[in-house]
Amino acid sequence: MLGAPVNVIKGIGPETEKDLQSLNIYTVEDLLLHFPYRYESYHIKDLAKAQHDEKITVKGKVHSEPSLRFFGKKKSRLSFRMFVDEFLISAIAFNRAFLKSKIKIGETVLVTGKWDAHRAQLTVxxxxxxxxxxxxxIEPVYQTKGNLTVRAIRNYVSEAFKQLETxxxxxxxxxxxxxxYKLPDYMTALHTLHFPDRPDKLKHSRRRMVFQELFYFQIKMQLFKYLNRESGSGLALPIQQEVIDQFVGQLPFSLTEAQSQVVNEVLKDLRSAYRMNRLLQGDVGSGKTVVAAIALYGVATCGFQGALMVPTEILAEQHAESLHALLSPFNVSVALLTSGIKGKRRKALLSALEAGEIQIIVGTHALIQEExxxxxxxxxIADEQHRFGVEQRRALRSKGEExxxxxMTATPIPRTLAISAFGDMDISTIDQLPAGRKRIQTSWVKHDQLHDVLQFISRQVKQGRQAYVICPLIEESEQLDVQNAIDVHAQLTQAFKGISIGLMHGRLSSEEKDEVMEAFKNNKSQILVSTTVVEVGVNVPNATVMVIYDADRFGLAQLHQLRGRVGRGNFQSYCILISDAHSEVSKERMRIMTETTDGFELSEYDLKLRGPGDFFGHKQSGLPDFKIADIVHDFKALDVARRDAERLLETKAFWHDEDYAIIRKDLENQGVFTGERLD
Known part of the structure; x- marks a missing residue:
């Protein structure tokens, strides 16, 4: 019955069914899982405990004759005084003239309205x-579409329960x-969520449904890890530790403790009989590329090839250069493949790759083309992996035998998200910056202080340093009053005579971008005006100033990424946020950016501010659409569900007991046992 089409419920015809389907309600169970997004409470409130501006319901006795006056066109204001316990308050009702004859002195009334504690007044x-x-x-309030009303949904839900009760x-x-966990049964919890009579029972029922949703999700996540481990389908590469030690010993710097720990975790996976599926997260500049180089070198020493896929051509070129510098002394060949490489050169490169003559290939999504x-x-290795869709990551993985x-990601992911969106992966974290890195000094200024900012840039350039100036838009927009790259470039060219200023944005061709970036990297241009195309991975150690116009237009994670473009050399670096930040939220974001350079701390704050759905700005992040759970609010339940799921999969009971048959059937229907995987 739960799986039956929603039109089996009395009163639901073809038009209503269409409206319900627009809310993703196709079955009876879908309807029961369409939970209220809020509840209106009509419980009697103790006026002594009422908050100013709170919506409350009170019971009292009418103390004065209602007074009615009209104003405007057909508008009215009805007022009367009433005793609520020992309090004498005013009640104001707009456009309810018909109540004048019904409200009588001494009558008991129940009034719901907005409480003004300063005036002792209730707006009815x-x-x-x-x-x-x-x-x-307690009345449930539902999301509606089309001709559906909240009352109609309540009635359909009520009818569904009647038809299911036997x-x-x-x-x-x-x-x-x-x-x-002393949780109510399924149907009781569902009924209470739709028709609660007491707040404590509602809370208890929500707790049950939240746990069920998170538990099912975590079972699926942990099962992917379990089956991967049990399958023994990995390559079990015989990477020699002394070979790795020799390579690490030749590096021009020492690894941090965090890097060494992560290298050991990655090598253990590479040597194991099961396929590695690991997320490496580290703050901007924490040294993930070196970890990747060590892993790729280890793979190459065993006669295998490695592929590093990155989201932009600029980043691909940079990684290819870095890896070539690190690996060529050890006779490991590194090649670059982007859409810009064409003709005979491309053909020769692909031929060498297929023949095994190229050991390490770095590229953009060009790597996943059929040829x-x-x-x-x-x-x-997928760098900034959340920028690639599930299918793109799968396509690259399918190029080899398991x-x-x-x-890898430089977007620090809060633990709450990491064990949700990436619950089927092992997670490594580099939470340490290399020794000697100076903390980037971050300032927040208003637009009217721009003259001071330009003077500061001028002083830095005279000392031989370089500066980024970031703008949210390419050209002027009527919709948004924000600085744009083309105008700012013109203004700065006027302000800085004799200084070369580059302009970078997404509409330039690959060749033009390369030219602009190359000039900045080689200090042929001292200031680079750009949109956010420089956000990820660009490495210019001589750049010490990052100026961000209209900083309140960017998310915290993006601001942090941009800030990470400076502070990559031995010089003190600065980030200047220009924003008039009118809203309290904007002001708070600017404040926290000036107070911390810890990406993980910022990510936790960003998650609370924006919610899990918008954290990445990409649906392909792998985060499911939970019907009732909120992974920020319900993090403790999420953690408990994960631990329970891990323990359960290690028992025989999960695989054989009737008590777990429904879960096994659900996982089977989703293809989990037949090799389908989440990315």
Missing amino acids: LEIQIGDRRRGRA LDIPDPLPTKIRQA VKFNKLGLV PDVLH
Whole structure:
């Protein structure tokens, strides 16, 4: 019955069914899982505990004759005084002239409205005469579409429960888990969420449904890890430790403790009999590229190839240069493949790759084109992996026979998101910056202080340093009053005579971008005006100033990424945020940027500010659309669900007991047991 089409419910015809389907309600169970997004409470409030501007319901006795006056066109204001316990308050009702004859002195009334504590006044939203309220004390409010109303959805849900009441509906949560956490059964919890009579029961039922949703999700996540481990389908590469030690010993710097720890975790995976599926996260400038180089070198020493996929051509070129410098002394060949490489050069490169003559290939999504074939692919690394879609990552992985996979990101991911969006991966974190890195000094200034900012840039340039100036838009926009790259470039060219100023934005061709970037890297241009195309990975150690116009237009994670473009050399570096920041949220974001350079701290704050759905700005991040759970608010439940799921998969009971049959069936229907994987 739960899986039956929603039109089996009495009163739902073809038009209503279409409206329900626009809300992703196709079955009876979908309807029951369309939870209210808020509740209106009509419980009687103790006026002594009421907050100013709070919506409350009070019960009292009318103390004065209602006064009615008209104003404007057909508008009216009805007012009367009433005793609520020992308080004498005013009640104001707009456009309810018909109530004048119904409200009498001495009558008991129930009034719901907005409480003004300063004036001892209630602005009436609803009024009922008598001491008992018609309707429920807690009313659910639903999302609606088309011709659907909240009342209609309430009625359909009520009818669904009537039609289900004689059926024996199995509970999706195992009995042992329900008993351990004292959770109500499935149908009771569902009914309470739609028709609550007490706040404590509502809270208890929500707790049950939140846990069920997170538990099912974590079972799926942990099962991917479990099956991967049990399959033994990895390459088990015989990487020699002394070879790695020799390579690390030749590096021009020492690894931090965090880097050494992560290198050991990655090498352990590469040597193991199961396929690596690991996320490496580290703050801007923490040294993830070196970890990638060590892993790629280890793979190459075993006769396998490695591929590093990055989101932009600029970043691909930079990584290829870095890896060539590190690996060529050890006779490991590194090649670059982007869409800009064409003709005979491309053909020769692809031929060498297929023949196994190229050991390490770095590229953009050009790597996943059908014509790209490997000889013996052993390791796939996706840098800034959340920028690639699920299908793109899968396409690269399919170029080899179960290659190990390492995902890297410089967007620090809060633990709450990491164990949700990436719950099927092992997670390594570099939470240490290399020794000697100076903290970037961050300032927030208003637009009227621009003259001071330009003088500061001038002083830095005279000392031989360089500066980025970032703008949100390329050209002037009527919709947004923000600085744009083309105008700012013109203004700065006027302000800085004799200084070369580059202009970079997304509309330039690859060749033009390369030319602009090359000039800046070689200090042929001292100031680079750009949109956010420089956000990820660009490395110019001589650049010490990052100026961001209209900084309040950017998210915290993006501001942090941009700030990370400076501070990459031995010089003191600065980030200047230009913003008039009118809203409290904008001011708070500017404040926290000046107070911390810790990306993980910023990411936690960003998550609370923006919510999990918008954290990446990409649907392909792998984060599911939970119906009731909120991974920020319900993080403790998420953590408990993860631990329970891990433990359960190690028991025989999960695989055989009838109590877990519903979960096994659900996982089977999703293809988890037949090799389908989440990315």
